[in-house]
Amino acid sequence: MEKGLLILFIVFIGVGIVHYISMKAIKISEEKKSIFRKVFYYFYGLVFFAQGIVNMIEKGEFVIISLLMSLIGVTVLILNFLGKIETKAKEE
Numbered sequence: 001m002e003k004g005l006l007i008l009f010i011v012f013i014g015v016g017i018v019h020y021i022s023m024k025a026i027k028i029s030e031e032k033k034s035i036f037r038k039v040f041y042y043f044y045g046l047v048f049f050a051q052g053i054v055n056m057i058e059k060g061e062f063v064i065i066s067l068l069m070s071l072i073g074v075t076v077l078i079l080n081f082l083g084k085i086e087t088k089a090k091e092e
Helices: 004-028 030-059 065-084
Strands: none
Touching: 004 030
């Protein structure tokens, strides 16, 4: 029972932190948001690529899901580098 409550409180604190950060992120300029998105997609692609490679090394064999994860990670990194993932701000 105590472990369950501890996990519940940790999740609530995590969600609260994410909510606080997202509320602060709304107020920053569009240029900074673009930079944060670019950094996020580099991190996302790198983590996805690394996770696929680590899964293959852990299992010691060729696994199609791990290969797909690695390919998706590389694709995200390349598309981000080429500027194809950028979101355009809506003009009001």
